[in-house]
Amino acid sequence: MDNTTIENLRNEYKAASLSEKEVTKEPIKQFEKWFKQALDANMLEPNAMTLATATTDGRPSARIVLLKGFDHNGFVFYTNYLSRKGKEMAKNPLVSLVFFWPELERQVRIEGTIEKVSRETSEKYFLTRPKASQIGAIVSPQSQEITDRDLLEKKMADLEAVYADGDVPKPAHWGGYIVKPRMIEFWQGRRSRLHDRIVYKLADKNTWKIVRLAP
Structure with a gap:
């Protein structure tokens, strides 16, 4: 430009x-x-x-x-x-x-x-947060280096299954x-x-x- x-x-x-x-x-x-x-x-x-x-x-x-x-x-x-x-x-x-x-x-x-x-x-x-946001707070090691996004996606899916029928505890x-x-x-x-x-x-x-x- x-x-x-x-x-x-x-x-x-x-x-x-x-x-x-x-x-x-x-x-x-x-x-x-x-x-x-x-x-x-x-x-x-x-x-x-x-x-x-x-x-x-x-x-x-x-x-x-x-x-x-x-x-x-x-x-x-x-x-x-x-x-x-x-x-x-x-x-x-x-x-x-x-x-x-x-x-x-x-x-x-x-x-x-x-x-x-x-x-x-x-x-x-x-x-009060959406469940996905609650789980995201657990999943993400914020500001740390990670090898790829797949690690986050897999951990997200795993925890969504764990907490499918229950409350998500605040980390x-x-x-x-x-x-x-x-x-x-x-x-x-x-x-x-x-x-x-x-x-x-x-x-x-x-x-x-x-x-x-x-x-």
Whole structure:
């Protein structure tokens, strides 16, 4: 592809604006408002978010995961504890999340610390998953090298037979995490690249400072 074609890819953002007077005092309330609007827009997987982690020596990695819940405590997702991200989060609990909702010309960036949710919470959510997804969580040694896909397919078929008439137990290596935010930025695209960026910074345990950043 000609690089000039890529260089000329751009959109003029004009869907909405965002001011300090419009946002709520609490960032989770503001996120709830925007997330509902993303749901109402019938977007494909509005709960998809980029999770960025890093090793203790600063080597970053990022991937898409799915938000499965949020409240005043933080943002919850589920994954394999033994995956690359799981191993990195075990050693370095500082993470970042990014939501991008292009139909609304919006981004939300979150920085914070991560903790595992309780085993009871993980087990409760695991029971709501489709059986195939439950078995898949057992089958896949996530992030590890494997010789071919056939190994996964065979193990999947074997376990589907084992659990055909029974419940699938949650594997010990799988469960939930909660990202406890220290900073949340709400980004609204605007004309001429003069975007609106409203940031909540945690001043103390219950107080958030609201500031505007230059685009």
